[in-house]
Amino acid sequence: MIIRFILFGMLGIVAMVLITAVKSSVVNRRLELTGEASLVHFPLFGIIALIYPIIAIHIGFLPWYGRGVVYMLAFYIVQYLVGLLLTKIGICPWRYSKGSFQGLIRIADAPVWYAAGLLVEWIYPYVRMTANAITYGQ
Numbered sequence: 001m002i003i004r005f006i007l008f009g010m011l012g013i014v015a016m017v018l019i020t021a022v023k024s025s026v027v028n029r030r031l032e033l034t035g036e037a038s039l040v041h042f043p044l045f046g047i048i049a050l051i052y053p054i055i056a057i058h059i060g061f062l063p064w065y066g067r068g069v070v071y072m073l074a075f076y077i078v079q080y081l082v083g084l085l086l087t088k089i090g091i092c093p094w095r096y097s098k099g100s101f102q103g104l105i106r107i108a109d110a111p112v113w114y115a116a117g118l119l120v121e122w123i124y125p126y127v128r129m130t131a132n133a134i135t136y137g138q
Contacts, residue, residue: 003131004049011123012045013037019112038093044082049127051078052120064118071117072110080105 021035051074059070083104086092092104100106 001049003134004127005043005046007127007131008048009042009046011127012048013042015116016041016045040086040091040093044078047078047082048120052124056121056124067121068114068118071120072113075113075117076105076109 016037017035019035020037021033024030024034025032055070055074059067062070080101083092083094084102087104095103096106097103099108
């Protein structure tokens with residue numbers, strides 16, 4: 001499980017850097033890709049390895065669009081709770097203003113979290129296979 005945690009943490013950081021780089025490039029109208037992420041995001045993305053299997057077992061009967069909604073809500077709940085904890089200890093790397101709830105989650109992120117949940121569903125078997133190969137040397 002620790003290998004899956006590390007793999008999801010790394011995938012999340014890479015995704016965050018790519019997304020912020022593309023966003024920065026579009027907003028600034030430059031071909032430069034300058035993305036960013038915080039090390040605090042690593043465990044936030046790593047948590048997916050722990051939470052996804054629990055959720056997936058219970059919602060497997062739903063159609064893809066229903067599962068996407070559940071994943072999106074799960075991402076929002078985790079982001080809010082982790083953001084609340086990180087804010088209390090003074091190291092939260094995000095603080096939203098417009099269209100946010102207490103500066104910790106944004107409604108504008110709904111499509112991203114929806115798609116990310118379905119992407120995790122697709123990627124998880126590969127992460128599990130890779131983690132097994134690393135663990136058992138296959």
